[in-house]
Amino acid sequence: MSILKKGKGAFAGGGLVLFNDVQEAMKAERVLKRAEYPVRLVAPPPELRRGCDLAVEINLVEQPGIERLLKRSDVGYVEVKPLKGSDAGILEIVRVTDFGDWLMVKAANMKLTFEKQSGKIVNTSGGGCPDIPYLHAEMLDKRVDEAPHPADIGYTLCALMLDRALEESRSLWEGGEGA
Amino acid sequence: MMLIAGTVPIRDMPLTFGEASAGGDYLLVEGWRIPQTQGTGAMISAALATTGYLKTEASRVLLAGDIGQGRGSREIYEYLIQNIARLSPEVLALHYWLPDMAQTRRLCEAIEKCDRRTVLIADASSMYSAKAAGLAPFFDVFCPDTAEMAFLADLDATHPAYVRFMLFNDMERVPELVKAAYQRKNAAKLMLVKGAVDYIVKDGEVLATVNEPDVPAMEAIGGTGDIITGMISAFVYAGLEPHEAAIIAARANRMAGKMAGVTPANRVNQVINRFPDVFKQYLCQWSGVCTTGGVE
Numbered sequence: 068m069s070i071l072k073k074g075k076g077a078f079a080g081g082g083l084v085l086f087n088d089v090q091e092a093m094k095a096e097r098v099l100k101r102a103e104y105p106v107r108l109v110a111p112p113p114e115l116r117r118g119c120d121l122a123v124e125i126n127l128v129e130q131p132g133i134e135r136l137l138k139r140s141d142v143g144y145v146e147v148k149p150l151k152g153s154d155a156g157i158l159e160i161v162r163v164t165d166f167g168d169w170l171m172v173k174a175a176n177m178k179l180t181f182e183k184q185s186g187k188i189v190n191t192s193g194g195g196c197p198d199i200p201y202l203h204a205e206m207l208d209k210r211v212d213e214a215p216h217p218a219d220i221g222y223t224l225c226a227l228m229l230d231r232a233l234e235e236s237r238s239l240w241e242g243g244e245g246a
Numbered sequence: 247m248m249l250i251a252g253t254v255p256i257r258d259m260p261l262t263f264g265e266a267s268a269g270g271d272y273l274l275v276e277g278w279r280i281p282q283t284q285g286t287g288a289m290i291s292a293a294l295a296t297t298g299y300l301k302t303e304a305s306r307v308l309l310a311g312d313i314g315q316g317r318g319s320r321e322i323y324e325y326l327i328q329n330i331a332r333l334s335p336e337v338l339a340l341h342y343w344l345p346d347m348a349q350t351r352r353l354c355e356a357i358e359k360c361d362r363r364t365v366l367i368a369d370a371s372s373m374y375s376a377k378a379a380g381l382a383p384f385f386d387v388f389c390p391d392t393a394e395m396a397f398l399a400d401l402d403a404t405h406p407a408y409v410r411f412m413l414f415n416d417m418e419r420v421p422e423l424v425k426a427a428y429q430r431k432n433a434a435k436l437m438l439v440k441g442a443v444d445y446i447v448k449d450g451e452v453l454a455t456v457n458e459p460d461v462p463a464m465e466a467i468g469g470t471g472d473i474i475t476g477m478i479s480a481f482v483y484a485g486l487e488p489h490e491a492a493i494i495a496a497r498a499n500r501m502a503g504k505m506a507g508v509t510p511a512n513r514v515n516q517v518i519n520r521f522p523d524v525f526k527q528y529l530c531q532w533s534g535v536c537t538t539g540g541v542e
Contacts (some may be wrong), residue, residue, distance in 0.1 A: 151403075
């Protein structure tokens with residue numbers, strides 16, 4: 068049997084935005100649709116219910132851009148959770164590799180490398196979301212404490228992981244561990 | 247035809263189908279200048295360097311501007327879904343785009359209806375959407391790094407940011423994760439797992455490992471994974487089996503990095519520029535491809 072026969076549903080975004088009340092959920096749907104995000108109102112499963120019987124299903128990869136838009140639009144929401152493995156949170160751990168004159172900071176699938184002496188970002192790598200090459204160009208050759216935050220100008224979970232790597236790099240640089 | 251599809255970081259670039267050519271630090275496609283520093287641009291550059299050496303037909307490309315908002319990605323999905331039967335490429339390599347499970351499913355359904363079975367290669371977020379949609383076994387080649395391997399092995403995660411267990415170059419754990427990914431049907435038929443040691447895995451069995459030359463700085467350089475996928479695509483199009491293409495690409499990437507003497511501050515085009523020298527010196531020895539003009 069073809070693997071494709073297992074398919075179901077026209078939209079499977081993998082993430083839910085949870086709300087305390089129905090009005091906010093409906094407002095969120097309007098705001099997100101206006102911004103061309105593919106979303107739909109759904110009933111959250113019991114283990115994810117936070118106060119109201121409506122949630123907005125989103126493409127989980129777009130979580131950072133969606134949360135930013137909801138905050139800017141003054142839409143109150145409780146949190147964003149993955150539909151599957153809902154106990155899993157966003158990865159917090161980072162790993163640092165010392166290349167002598169450079170440090171590489173890795174967060175999940177994203178890596179940021181900066182020069183110890185100057186704090187200058189010399190490379191970003193990893194990921195695969197469409198905002199990553201854009202962020203690469205925006206961040207390259209800037210100091211870690213002056214570079215734009217991927218969480219502010221990116222849209223995807225890859226950008227969020229790159230933001231984690233930048234935060235750690237800043238902390239290392241400002242703590243003097245770089246030089 | 248070989249076709250590479252993906253997004254590029256040019257905000258206003260419309261959906262564009264055409265041929266790519268090298269233009270200094272950029273790729274030229276239908277009058278657009280595409281940065282080759284990372285992502286789809288790097289992948290195409292590597293494929294061009296390979297087809298150029300082999301004297302095989304250059305890849306066609308399907309590109310759209312997208313900086314993360316998804317519009318260009320949706321245009322690529324829709325174009326492929328509507329046109330893949332007509333285009334019927336021998337090799338289709340999918341790369342950067344906003345992962346969308348429903349669209350990926352529609353695309354696979356369209357591919358399944360094609361008269362000719364295309365060799366389907368996915369890297370970057372096209373690999374994420376294939377896994378998240380439960381369609382990984384439909385694909386012929388995936389090229390994950392170790393972090394992405396942990397994602398493929400994870401039962402539930404729809405993105406590497408949500409994996410329960412992360413692998414940071416702990417290469418001893420790779421076979422265990424490979425096994426889990428195949429058991430959970432989250433793996434392509436062939437996978438090249440990129441890391442300090444590169445694993446070439448077919449249907450769950452490790453066929454080969456590549457660990458020489460060891461050039462640790464390559465991990466820091468944006469695009470060094472993308473160019474491996476570009477090479478694999480071109481070698482498969484030239485007639486090599488996917489596992490042969492993966493082994494050669496892994497070796498060539500490392501050797502090009504060594505020849506270029508890269509540091510973590512270098513750019514990926516410094517590696518790509520070494521490919522012709524690497525092929526000239528080693529391709530015959532590694533593969534039996536001793537004449538240019540395709541694989542005999």
